[in-house]
Amino acid sequence: MSSKELSKEIISLVGGEDNVKSVFHCATRLRFRLKDTSKANKIALEKTPGVITVVENSGQFQVVIGNNVGSVFDQIMKETNLQDADKDNDKADASDSTNFLGKAVDIISSIFSPILGALAGAGVLKGLLALCLSLNWIAGTSGTYLILNAASDSVFYFLPVLLAITAARKFQTNQFVSVAVAGALIYPSIIAAVGSTDSLGFLGIPIILVNYSSSVIPIILAVWVQSYIEKWFRSFIHESVRNILVPMFALLIVIPLTFLAFGPVGSLISDGLASGYTWLYNLSPLVAGAIAGAFWQVFVIFGVHWGFVPIMLSNIASLGYDTMLPILSAAVIAQAGAVFGVFLKSKNPQMKALAGSSTLAAVFGITEPTIYGVTLKLKKPFIYACVSGAIGGAIIAVGGARALAFSLPGLLALPTYFGTGFVWVVVGLVVAFVLALLLVFVLGFDDPTVASPEQTPEVPTYTADSLIEKEVIVSPLTGILQSLESLPDEAFASGAMGKGIVIEPSSGRLTSPVNGTITTIFPTGHAIGITSDEGAELLIHVGVNTVKLKGKFFEKRVKEGDQVKQGQLLLEFDVEAIKAAGFVTATPIIVTNSANYLDVLKSAKTNVENGEYLLTVVN
Template identity: 65%
Template sequence: MSAKDQEIAKKVIEGVGGEGNVSSVFHCATRLRFKLKDTAKADKEGLSNTPGVVTVVESGGQFQVVIGNNVPEVFKSMMEQTNLKDAESADKAEESGEKGSWLNRAVDLISSIFSPLLGALAGAGVLKGLVALFVVLGWLTQDSGAYLILNAASDSVFTFLPIFLAITSSRRFKTNTFVSVAIAGALVYPAIAAAQSAGTALNFFGIPIVLVTYTSTVIPVILAVWVQSYVEKFFASFIHQSVKNILVPMCTLLVVVPLTFLAFGPVGNIVSEGLASGYTWLYNLSPIVAGLIAGGFWQVFVIFGVHWGFVPIMLSNLGTIGYDTMLPMLTAPVLAQAGAVLGIFLKTKNRELKALSGSTTVAGIFGITEPAIYGITLKYKQPFILACISGGVGAAIIGAGGGRALSFALPSVLAIPAYVGTGFAMTVIGIVVAFVLSTLLNFAFFKDRVVETPVSAAATSDGQPASARPEEAVSASATESLLKKEVIVSPLEGAVQPLDTLPDPAFSSGAMGQGIVVDPTSGHLTSPAAGTVTTVFPTGHAIGITTDGGAQLLIHVGVNTVRLKGQFFDKKVKEGDRVEAGQLLLEFDLEQIKAAGYVTATPVIVTNSADYLDVLKTTEVSAKNGDYLLTTVV
């Protein structure tokens, strides 16, 4: 351990507000991940300017200090200098210490419960809209078998929503999932639903029960599972181990189900109706103003992660009044971001920016705006503002026209069938206006930036800098005699993307070095060059190689995959091994990692990029193992 590592560790501890401000800390392949008691005590700017610190990122409730490949040495030195303990895993780090403001905790709670369901909810919502459209067009009749089956497929998620929420809530509150499902099943039990529909008066041992409709509800089951988590712990604390697996679930059901019907259900239903009524009241005050605010600020809410708080309101509206006016308005700002990058695509002469803006336009149209926001519009600032303005205008038009969603869907062109009905024409007009206006404004006002690279004597025969035309610079004979190059091949098979598309600012900003991203289609990672393995992270998600030509490469499989703690990764090499280009380094289960909710796009970084004149990148959109990827130029 060097004196330099010790000095960096000392500066980091000072920069995060001292040892007493640290609730927990662990490290991944490139960064120290702190959970701080008070982030205000941390000197983010000072830390960012500290020698040995690449950058500082605040994300996911963590204060992340990016160090680079020598993070294990810095971490070890920090442990020796302090009384801090290794959090050992991301899970422990997330559970320890303060959890932030009430707003952060609320957003985190809502997102953890609803995010696993969004795919099913959105897919079913779009299908429900298509079925309604087919009926309007006369392609289906409501008495046909096809309609019955398709309607069941699209409506089942919403009818039995409490059961789905019971599963995700049980994971959040760490309860027995099957007991949670049993509680939710009681809420939507056919005999209970029939009694409610018939207006039958029921009581529980003389205590009157207020029956409400629980299908499509949100809050009652979440309250029930939250209470279940405490009831289970209570019974588990004294029931003998030999009968615990039987008696704890039985006693929990005996307590929680009646309490839900007597208290949590009616109270939760009142809260749901209150949210829906409150939103409806605000909307009725001025649909145009509501549209301007919703459309203008929706993507700002997305950036700060508080947009999750609106999901229960949308679902509550659908469950209580049968429709929602917020969803159609939110489609306008989503399409406005897509329009912004389309305008840039049409305007820019920069080939990399054109390629990036083209791909993010398509993604944005289908509702995925994060690549457009973080890769382009927010980066250049003005496009983001113009897109927000356009989104506000489009949403105001939709609000004025009374646009409604009859089922839940993620805002995108795919959601349009869910808006068939009242205000449909104005909804389509508002969406088109937001998209076209944003495209035109960005085409008119975007100022194309030409990135200049210092080149000294390295130039092509026509005087162009070698780095200005990568594919020509590599082959130009005049440059051959002046430049020393090393070719790096692809370690994976998959789609090739610019670095700034990665949803991790430590990599996408270039702070870790220049490079490129491969989104893999298979889990075989091979060596991109001949050299020596310098780092193999214990969890297997990241590998560092120093090539024979001196390039220090970091291959980091996915984003935040350190949290998998080595699950789904199988290392084939160890530190110090000599490897050749194409040699198998790692195998990973791509589908399981995706199923666990992780982004698998993999950055291939030249961490010592500052030692090179340039790092040239392939212009291909896909690569196989061994295909050309990068060239380092000295």
């Protein structure tokens, strides 16, 4: 599937362009913020060729693509109007109920994701240049060194400017004003004044001058405040002069405030983070290395790894180095070793092919395809990699390794670790890779077996009465039977959610179709998930888009975790009131784990009574 086709399929399956608040991407994922996640077809997305998996956390609906994510994102931008999605949804965001951690991770990832490639590339170049300089391959006074040093260092020196752009996009404020604020922080005369012994003041208020080149937090604080100042002025300044006066007042207020307050406070926070991490690290490098090496990929899974990026950059800006990045490389390389072990050991052609391509990506620091496509899916290899990462990380930490520039943890980052503890980095990475590989080989894993089409026997014809292994599901409602394809909801009608049938209810009494456990019941009451004692996973979804009723006309009679008997009352709803509100009441009954069964047979009747035969799940 081409990037253009994949982009269209993804937008369709997340509920369409109208369901998207915003979208951006990191190294491997499209990160959506959706208006209504119930409209997204997660199961169909995960089955889409080109999509590795789908992750929901930190208030984001994340579609993991892999290395091709950039081209897919570009196609989405070409085919849609989502560049302006955030601007159209400011009011909706104000009432967003995402927790504090989720919002923080969302802000950090939104700001740092777009510049991560530039930071990593410049970091590797900076490390290579330092290596060449130490080996006397290049003279520090030559023009070649001058130009290459500028190329590698400019990203870090002008980091406030880059962050001003991405922060302005996130906080929906004027990007050019934000860049001007960042420019003021690193203006030549300001930088020169930092080293001066003269005291300076602004309108009589003393200024604490700090070198803001390579800084992170001050500019983010400044742009955040700028967004509120601009909105306030825009609310009453006439549109005829708004485009002139609003930027003027923003510059007039934000830049002095930044020098007087946000800058010093941000620098204190940055220095505090760096000092706090260094203190913890110095307590026991071995323990710190083992913990970071073991759990880094777990942090990646939950998306909270972005919270460590400002700490790493603060360490490099204030200390001149960071000890965390070399340790994290052990966690990354351990995943590469584990997935390479899967590649060598697996007999499954599809798994072997995926493991082979994922190995190369992991070696270069991109582990999402490895984690979601192979190691986490197989479970045991992921655990082996975490153990190996802990041991490799402990070795690197004890050796006192340091990163002199920011880069993505992985093999390409090696030049940035050249210097103190470099030998221990090499030893730790080798141990992490080899140990993970050996653990996969010796302890093994559950290798999925897939029969080739030539080996798959033809399924014989059968009737419900002739089957030995089967589970009968009775009707939870009284009404008219319809085919799944007739439902005006693509997620259900396409069969992506599983096989099943639709009932147009004549009454609002919904009972349990099986003996089992209530695994899910939506707060709105419009949908219930049940797992039968025999293992069938059922989803009963009353109506189409009835989640918008927010529980109105629904009365739940059970809760999650309840053990229920066939025929037990689960839910009561007002059929006529729901129809009068403009909603379809046709109710799909879906076997969501249909893929685990040979077939799902449906009743041939037109009308059905509550408790009558409805479906047969065939083992």
